[in-house]
Amino acid sequence: MKRAAALALLVVAAPAVADTPLPPAALADTQLPDPHQEAEARALMETLRCVVCQGQSIAQSDADMAGQMRAMVRQRIAAGEKPREIRKWLIDRYGDYVSYDPPWSAVTAPLWLMPLALLIIGAWIARASFKRRKRGQG
The missing domain is CATH 1.20.5 (Single alpha-helices involved in coiled-coils or other helix-helix interfaces)
Incomplete structure (x- = not known):
């Protein structure tokens, strides 16, 4: 009985544990100066699932992990990387689940x-x- 209660507590508390006390990642909520690059980044973020929230894209999620993923997408787009390369890297890292359009x-x-x-x-x-x-x- 105690194990079931502990498991239920972990399941209920999981969203609270997903957020960290760290400050948001740079570029998590800051748009890129180049409108074309920002549009590419936003389009990609809409197609990527938040690995913490599971039901939201990283563009919609307020989870710290989603913020870190948004920042990473923007940093890589600003560095000249193509969205398909970023998507492939994320799928290699997190699995097909991270994409709303799995290969x-x-x-x-x-x-x-x-x-x-x-x-x-x-x-x-x-x-x-x-x-x-x-x-x-x-």
Whole structure:
């Protein structure tokens, strides 16, 4: 019973532990001086998932980790790195989960194929249902 209570406390307290007492990373909330570079950085940040919040992009999240990721994206964009290179580096570091648009691989194939499979199954069920109704009326 004590273990379950401790586990529940850890799960509830996890968001509070995610923030650190450190000051925000430079460029976390500061736009780049070049509007084109800032637009590239913002577009990339919208496609990257916060690894702490999980339901928000790093552009939307207030978590310290998201701030550090925003700062890193801006620093690398300002240094001339391309968004696709930054995305690849983040995926290599955090895994496919960090991207809202994961690359095609054997691991992510079910994510891409499941909606298609569900659509086909739904159409098959609807067709069978309509056939039964038609026979019942005729």
